[in-house]
Amino acid sequence: MDPLVHTIKVREKALELGFDMCGFARAEPLDREAFRLEEWLNQNRQGSMSWMENNFEKRVDPTKLVPGSKSVVSVIASYRFEENERHDQQTNQPKIAKYARGRDYHKLFKNRLKKLFFYTKDLVGDIDGHFFVDSAPVMDKEWARRSGLGWTGKNGNLLKKKFGSWFLIGEMIVDIPFVYDAPQTDHCGSCTKCIDACPTDAIYEPYRIDATRCISYLTIELKEKMDQKYESAIGEWIFGCDICQDVCPWNRKANYGRFDDLKPRDEVIHRKTEWQEIAEDEFHNVFEGSAVRRASWPLFKHNAEIAKKNIENL
């Protein structure tokens, strides 16, 4: 059993599967993050996402989620594509967040992480563990940060010089050791562009997001109509929001993604009819296998109506 050989081979396999980076961290309790999470929950920043309150002990300690685990192996995949940038240059268009314009990343990651897990099993022998993509109480960003895959930006997203923050995260938690990566330093410096640009002041302090004010929460997670006071602030967004990432200087220099399935679908970015007129069966067809199906058809239409009004009032 040679942890160095395993580290090299598992990283190589992750890249071969199409992930942009793969990093390794020791599985151990997240003491500082546990304190921050507790504070965030006590202040009710999670709003109606009550699932964030569940499994606190497991969320802040992977050895409780996967007993006997020794390592967290994080992978990332970029969703930066030229097609998105061309689409975003068109003004006066209702918008869906870039991560959700193609196939649901949960499905893409799951298939590939499964292959990575079984590859590791074949390589090492009898290992125990599990793979996750936002599918369990795991603090994805913190594990990727500890694995050297980026720093926590003031906009709350993980950022890497080469990829900006246009990437998604998944991981496997396993009971074997690897050679661990060093966390990366912060490169936000004195910049505050994301904080200044957020239309709902959801970045209440650098690095801290109040979900209840974030357009992403208001248009995706909230299962009822949003409070009227936010209606004008959501602007043209009907599912998610990219403003604090669009303004980030690192995101202009980022590499493009390799997962073709994450590319925006034509029927999403070249739509001829207005989104608020979408019929239920069409909604299900257009967004088959997409993260947008997390929203209900009536709420999607409702958000589209608000966005339309906001654009007309510009």
Ligand code: B12
């Ligand atoms: C809940 C959640 C949300 C909520 C709350 C957002 C939030 N930042 O917490 C809502 C619905 C608003 C949301 C929105 C989005 N999300 Co989200 N979300 C999650 C989820 C499920 C949990 C995050 C969490 O634990 N929040 C609780 C708080 C307490 O944790 P935190 O933000 O990590 O808090 C840390 C910082 O505050 C930091 N911190 C606090 N103080 C300080 C001080 C200093 C000095 C420093 C350095 C750090 C620091 O420490 C805390 C603990 O680590 C993760 C998936 C996962 N399982 O991890 C995805 C995840 C974070 N989301 C993701 C994405 C893509 C988005 C959106 C971009 C989607 C969109 N376009 O609409 C937006 C971005 C909004 C934003 N600016 O953060 C990606 C982020 C990828 C990346 N590159 O970072 C993740 C990781 C999903 C994934 N697996 O890829 N999300």
Ligand code: SF4
């Ligand atoms: S995603 Fe939008 S609403 Fe949420 S913090 Fe970023 S800019 Fe603000």
Ligand code: SF4
């Ligand atoms: S916009 Fe500036 S402060 Fe915000 S995440 Fe990017 S570099 Fe950091």
